[in-house]
Amino acid sequence: MSQQNHNNHPDSGILKQFSEKEHTAIQEVWEHSGDAAGNLPGVSPSEIEEALNDVHTRLEMSGDFRSPGDKIAGWIQRHHRILVAAVALIAVTSLFLFVPKTASVPYGEIATLEMPDGSTIEMNSGTTILYSRLYPYTNRHMELNGEAFFTVEEHSNPFIVEANGTIIEVTGTRFNIRSWSDEPGLKTSVTVSDGQILFYPAQDRSGYRVLQDDESSFWNIEMGRPAEPETAAADDVLAWREHRFVFQNQTVLSILRDLERRYDVEIELAVPEVAFSTLTAYYSQNVHIETILEDICTVKGLRFTETANGYRIFD
Amino acid sequence: MNQPNDQQIETWAREIRKSDRKAFDSLFRAMYPGLVRFAASYTREKSSAADIVQDTFVILWQKREQIDSNRSLRAFLYQIVRNRSLNYLRDHANETLSSDWDDLGRQPSHNPSENPEDSSTVLSARFREWISNLPERQQEAFKLSRFEGLDHHEIADVMNISAKTVNNHIVAALSKLKDEYNQYQNQSNP
Structure with a gap:
């Protein structure tokens, strides 16, 4: 049984608690009982x-x-x-x-x-x-x-x-x-x-x-x-x-995740009810993230503020 | 697969505490089969056992900063798996468990071409039966020691009992198995 190779002998402290003449039997019990585990469900790589x-x-x-x-x-x-x-x-x-x-x-x-x-x-x-x-x-x-x-x-x-x-x-x-x-x-x-x-x-x-x-x-x-x-x-x-953004009927949640990844910021949306409402917008290269956030907030009637590691959007 | 040694696990534990995902993956690969087998010895189903072990690793990562360097990570994992397996049994107590264990249990594990009547296969089937007839706590301590390779302190930690009691359980289990084994040998070689 390759699976039990690491564990061929009972703990020496255990063996000491049996009489000398029992040692062989205990060692055999230990070895054979290891095979009983081999038949439990296997897990393939x-x-x-x-x-x-x-x-x-x-x-x-x-x-x-x-x-x-x-x-x-x-x-x-x-x-x-x-x-x-x-x-x-x-x-x-x-x-x-x-x-x-x-x-x-x-x-x-x-x-x-x-x-x-x-x-x-x-x-x-x-x-x-x-x-x-x-x-x-x-x-x-x-x-x-x-x-x-x-x-x-x-x-x-x-x-x-x-x-x-x-x-x-x-x-x-x-x-x-x-x-x-x-x-x-x-x-x-x-x-x-x-x-x-x-x-x-x-x-x-x-x-x-x-x-x-x-x-x-x-x-x-x-x-x-x-x-x-x-x-x-x-x-x-x-x-x-081309580092542009095109949001076609994309949910606010999904847009914010795109922004988080692209600008490496965390954006907290404190208004969960707008998460699944959609937006359509187009931005050219090198647009500033705050320009996009301003647009989202204007359309959805929200506000945003800067936080330690990103932005927070709130009501 | 051999169980990783203590030193290896300690190294991984240190790296995981520092959010090293590669160490986490290595630990997962090394420990997953044994933990699934251990969980399945309670739930009798591989799928629920796999779920329990995956949950355990999710918890491990989420709590990685609290990994205690003075405590065996192996014991920590086995303890969570044990607790979750017992909870699972409690929550599913009145369902008839359809076991995929038995099918898997019948497969000769080491050599598929082996004759199923072979004396060693018969003997390991007997051992399985004898082990399953041991009192619950003795059985748990014995399996953790024999099948999972945990030391007595780790088993004590997992089962929330003293190392002394672990020792007593294992000695009692071995002594019962020895009696069964002697009796079996006398029957087959009169």
Whole structure:
């Protein structure tokens, strides 16, 4: 029994409490009883990883995994956008070298991840991608939490992205996924710029949708399969890549989370009843966060104030 | 999988207190199978056992700053799992538990090609039966010692009793198992 190798003998203090002639029997009892444990339910390595993933998701959703962003990089961003992209690229590249399985972009930054097969992944602030150490040799499978734009090179292995309960399967194409684990209903939206992908819930491949050039679709936990593909306003969906914001009937809660990630601040919404009301707004590059907050407050009849690490919106 | 040694767990505990997520992941990977097995020995279901253990790790992370360096982290985890398993049993006392344990229990664990009539398989089945017939507290102390590799101080901490009592439980359990084992041997080799 390999499982009990560490524990081959009873505690020496225990043995002393039996008479000498009983020692052999006790030792045998100890050894044989170890085999009785081997028949209890086993846990496979993939079950461990799934369970760990669930724990991560729960901690992320409850905010316990939130890490403070890089303040210095945030300062540089306000002055030199290109420099930040370079710094972030170096950061992500070194992450790739030292921790080959995870790439994440801090709050306040946007970065591009270049994969060994030539595929590139532009990642929005706060996004995390996990991928196989053996990419691209045995598979091109990865997990996304956040928002990213993928430019996928053709390869013999399919490129598969798992995002909060959905799977996006492609060969060679360019597309955007938005899938935040803290989004209500775990909504995942996919928009294809060119090429073709399959989009389906992780537990049901037969519910797939085929998305082609300029089409988008979405899925949330209440849906059996992703929505019928529609023609996408690709320019709006991809605004984040140019540091712009486009909010199309987006809930206030979701907008505030976008702002938190992009500007690396914490925003407290003291008026929960407006959280799920929606807004539509467009902003060009380098807009100041307070401009956006002012607009939200004007429309919703609210006020905001600065706090130690961000803002508070109140009635 | 071998249980990680005490020193390794202490190192992880220190790093987790400093919010190191990698240490948390390593601890999780090392401890999860044993803790699930332990929880399932109460709930008799793998799914509820897995839930209990995952809850335990969520709590561990949320309270990481309060991890006590003078206390065994292993004991801390087993204690939470034990308490939650007992609560689970209390809350589900009047439900008939449909057990996935029995199916799993029938699978020969170490060698699937092995003949099920093999004497060692029969013997471990007997041991399972004898262990399950031990008084509850003796059984718990014995399993924590034998299957989970906890030392007597850790078991005392988990079960909220003194180390002396742990010792007594384990000695009593071994002594009963020894009697059963002797009797069994005399029957099969008259």
